[in-house]
Amino acid sequence: MKYDVAVVGAGPTGAIASKYAARNGARTLLIEEHSSIGSPVQCTGLISKAALVQCEIGEGNFVLSRMKGAFVYAPNGDELTIRGKDVMAYVIDRKVFDRELVEHSLDAGVELMLKTRFMGLQNGGISVLSSGVIKDIQADLIIGADGIMSSVGRAAGLPRCKKFLSGIQFEAPYHARDPEFVEIFTGNNFAPGFFGWAVPFAGMARIGLAKNMGYKPALNYLEELIKHPVLASRYTGSRTEHVVGGIPLGPPDRTAKENVLLVGDAAGQVKPTSGGGVYMGAVCAKIAGEVAARAARKETDTGEYEKRWRNAVGRELSIGMIIHKSLGKLSDENLNEFIGFLNRPGMSERITKYGDMDHPSVLLKELLRGADKMRLVRLLGVAFKTLF
Ligand SMILES: Cc1cc2nc3c(=O)[nH]c(=O)nc-3n(C[C@H](O)[C@H](O)[C@H](O)COP(=O)(O)OP(=O)(O)OC[C@H]3O[C@@H](n4cnc5c(N)ncnc54)[C@H](O)[C@@H]3O)c2cc1C
Missing domain, CATH: 3.50.50.60 (FAD/NAD(P)-binding domain)
Known part of the structure; x- marks a missing residue:
């Protein structure tokens, strides 16, 4: 051969x-x-519209649902709503x-x-x-x-x-708050270094988290995640399709x-x-x-x-790695402050206009302009000074 x-x-x-x-x-x-x-x-199975274009594949029967935004929950329960102009991403099989x-x-x-x-x-x-x-x-x-x-x-x-995260997820029936919105959960007691998620589709959701390697096994963190008041109120208990896997970064x-x-x-x-x-x-x-x-x-x-x-x-990956490292070091208190910073009046329009799930550097660059710069640098660390 x-x-x-x-x-x-x-x-x-x-x-x-x-x-x-x-x-x-x-x-x-x-x-x-x-x-x-x-x-x-x-x-x-959450992929952007741009990813479908890159894969040179139209909206086939693998599309389970369409997402228009995200609810991001701070450790203190505050929430940030990110609303896209249109469909931002697909949940796929x-x-x-x-x-x-x-x-x-x-x-x-x-x-x-x-x-x-x-x-x-x-x-x-x-x-x-x-x-x-x-x-x-x-x-x-x-x-x-x-x-x-x-x-x-x-x-x-x-x-x-350079680095690996460990991920864990299951599928379950789920009463989504809005079936077109992904839910993101931040907090070091269930996702140290990363975040948890609930991605709804057809009356179900993929509920999971990724976290830094080490610490306790991912399953222990998943048990903590499902106690989150938002998740606990919408997830009714049964589980299918368990997934455990690593995510390489850098x-x-x-x-x-x-x-x-x-x-x-x-x-x-x-x-x-x-x-x-x-x-x-x-x-x-x-x-x-x-x-x-x-x-x-x-x-x-x-x-x-x-x-x-x-x-x-390469540049998008390098900037992404700096953002990842900076966010991953934040205490729950700092995460609350960061999400509060993004929740200020006028911010949501900027996030909608500049947010791009494949190129977060575009939004970061916008946020680092003018008066926001020093507050962000203080919140996220000195590495940000050297970005742009
Ligand atoms: C919990 C979790 C959630 C994720 N969620 C998302 C998401 O929502 N959106 C997203 O974009 N990405 C997500 N990812 C990442 C995504 O799954 C991967 O980045 C993507 O699958 C990488 O594609 P790949 O083709 O490089 O590798 P893979 O999809 O891993 O494919 C590798 C293939 O190689 C085969 N293979 C391995 N070794 C051999 C061998 N020795 N001989 C022959 N064949 C071999 C495997 O069987 C497999 O089919 C997630 C990852 C995890 C762990």
Whole structure:
């Protein structure tokens, strides 16, 4: 078996990278260790309109509901309402979404092997365990789209991401306050370093949290989260679809070497402010697929991928990481003050106008103008002085 490009992992980034490699003239193989695409799901499935555009997929039957805003709860119970001009995001069924993305790559000519696990790099390709049999597959370029634990990255000796969060979530019947609004819960007793959420769809919600690694197990924090007065009043008790998973933050210093490149969670291309990886992963996967196809023909090298993806999203990721670190250090008292700061008269219009869930730096830049700057710097820390 001889391919120009072999893509490991048929999640969203592997599907898009393989489609772009094939479209750019490469004979492309996509392998996936599971027997079906999109399962198990490790995602809340909240993605922006822009993410759908980046994934080159219209509003398909994977859309479960449409979100127009968010209620953000401070630890003291104060709430901030963020109202979008229109639909800001979709709640999606990741199984159906991932399958549709893979169908697009098959339409572009990609060959797919399910139940095929990447085992190691070989001179001139990869070795895989396919339906119980070890096989060698020749490929000039290898794209590791194999998620947070990336075996391809490890085999290539590429460094790991800077930080990992642990996430946990379940689905349950839920009486949403407004079915078009996501709920965000802040507080160090249930989500140290990050936040909890309830994302409603069709009379249900995905209720979960992500937190810094260490401390107690995530399940203990989930038990605390569901005691939150807002959640406790709307969640009636049963649970399905448990999800436990890690979220990588902060790309490693290198994501490509010789004939290997990493994309998506494997490369830490995840928004540090929300933990969302579909948008950034899609942007970078297109670059990965195109560069891999041309590198297989010796028209370029994998260094071009490193440069181009960092030019496209590197600055947003760096700023996102500073915001993440600053917010993650806040005590509950500081979180109350920060949410109070965003709740002042006139702010909500600015948040609606400049808020962009994929590019939080745009709103931050606006908030750092004029009189707000010193108050924000005092609230969030000195690192903010150097941002803009
Ligand atoms: C609790 C939680 C909630 C989240 N919520 C959101 C959200 O609301 N919105 C959002 O945008 N993002 C969210 N994310 C992040 C999002 O799920 C990931 O960023 C996204 O799935 C990354 O896509 P990927 O293609 O890079 O990797 P993955 O989706 O992880 O796909 C990797 C694929 O590689 C396969 N694979 C792994 N190893 C091998 C191997 N050795 N051989 C062959 N195949 C292999 C896996 O089976 C998998 O199919 C969430 C994450 C968690 C943990």
